[in-house]
Amino acid sequence: MGNILVKQISKEFCNRRHVNRDNDHLCPHGDVIPVLNKIDLEIKEGEMACLLGPSGCGKSTLLRIIAGFDKQTSGSLTINGKAVDGPSSNNIFVFQHSGLLPWMTVWQNVELGLRHIKNPEGKNHVILEYIQMVELDGFEHHYPYQLSGGMQRRAELARALAVNPDILIMDEPFSGLDFLTHMKMREEVVNMHQFLEKTILMVTHDIDDALIMGDRVVVFSNRPSEIKVNRRLDFSHPRIFEKNPELQDIRDELFLMLGVSYGV
Ligand SMILES: Nc1ncnc2c1ncn2[C@@H]1O[C@H](COP(=O)(O)OP(=O)(O)OP(=O)(O)O)[C@@H](O)[C@H]1O
Numbered sequence: 001m002g003n004i005l006v007k008q009i010s011k012e013f014c015n016r017r018h019v020n021r022d023n024d025h026l027c028p029h030g031d032v033i034p035v036l037n038k039i040d041l042e043i044k045e046g047e048m049a050c051l052l053g054p055s056g057c058g059k060s061t062l063l064r065i066i067a068g069f070d071k072q073t074s075g076s077l078t079i080n081g082k083a084v085d086g087p088s089s090n091n092i093f094v095f096q097h098s099g100l101l102p103w104m105t106v107w108q109n110v111e112l113g114l115r116h117i118k119n120p121e122g123k124n125h126v127i128l129e130y131i132q133m134v135e136l137d138g139f140e141h142h143y144p145y146q147l148s149g150g151m152q153r154r155a156e157l158a159r160a161l162a163v164n165p166d167i168l169i170m171d172e173p174f175s176g177l178d179f180l181t182h183m184k185m186r187e188e189v190v191n192m193h194q195f196l197e198k199t200i201l202m203v204t205h206d207i208d209d210a211l212i213m214g215d216r217v218v219v220f221s222n223r224p225s226e227i228k229v230n231r232r233l234d235f236s237h238p239r240i241f242e243k244n245p246e247l248q249d250i251r252d253e254l255f256l257m258l259g260v261s262y263g264v
């Protein structure tokens with residue numbers, strides 16, 4: 001189960017420089033920074049939604065609210081019909097760039113999410129399956145420092161998948177990767193999503209990632225942000241722009257909307 005329903009969510013931050021800390025929730029002397037402005041968004045179970053928008057518009061803020069790490073100023077958030085009032089490790093996994101435990105091997109890191117499997121043979125089988133899914137077989141017993149940045153990212157993905165969450169939240173998961181690793185990871189996440197049908201919420205700055213991967217693309221305006229585009233992408237995979245004029249048109253439209261009029 002992984003249905004996310006965001007209704008009229010707004011978020012304001014307070015510039016704390018001049019704030020009376022005993023009374024900070026009211027922000028009496030600080031500047032109020034409106035970030036999210038009445039956001040309505042539904043992400044259906046099993047859907048992969050890609051969020052795009054200018055830097056500072058509040059994408060990470062919305063992810064943090066959905067993950068339960070932060071609270072909206074107003075509006076409501078429900079996951080599977082239940083109001084969210086804090087982080088839940090049961091149904092949500094937040095993919096982090098350096099989320100691997102450095103004192104554990106790849107195998108042990110993946111195993112962390114599988115404590116509920118009691119049968120050792122069954123557990124070993126599942127661990128290997130996820131390690132193979134991200135093509136890290138042969139590196140099972142390496143520690144994170146013995147892996148390249150891209151391999152670490154893939155190990156983290158295996159760990160996230162092993163936890164088998166209903167919802168996977170990814171904030172710019174491919175940033176800093178070299179081009180080829182980025183492409184491979186993108187393919188792996190698409191394959192994994194088609195196979196496992198998890199609800200995935202991913203923030204990216206890469207329009208092509210959003211259009212090649214997403215079942216839905218959501219574009220935010222500048223802060224205080226509103227949703228400018230919320231569009232289902234019912235195209236089959238693999239998606240190739242050159243062979244899909246409709247997808248290419250959406251791509252051109254999004255580039256223009258995000259302020260790039262060349263190279264589209
Ligand atoms: N804890 C905080 N306290 C005060 N302001 C904050 C806090 N967290 C975020 N902000 C402000 O909220 C706005 C949105 O930040 P956020 O990190 O959500 O943006 P973003 O869309 O993820 O940007 P980027 O694409 O650069 O990652 C920014 O103006 C930021 O300064």
Ligand SMILES: [Mg+2]
Nearest residue numbers: 059060061171
């Ligand atoms: Mg961000």
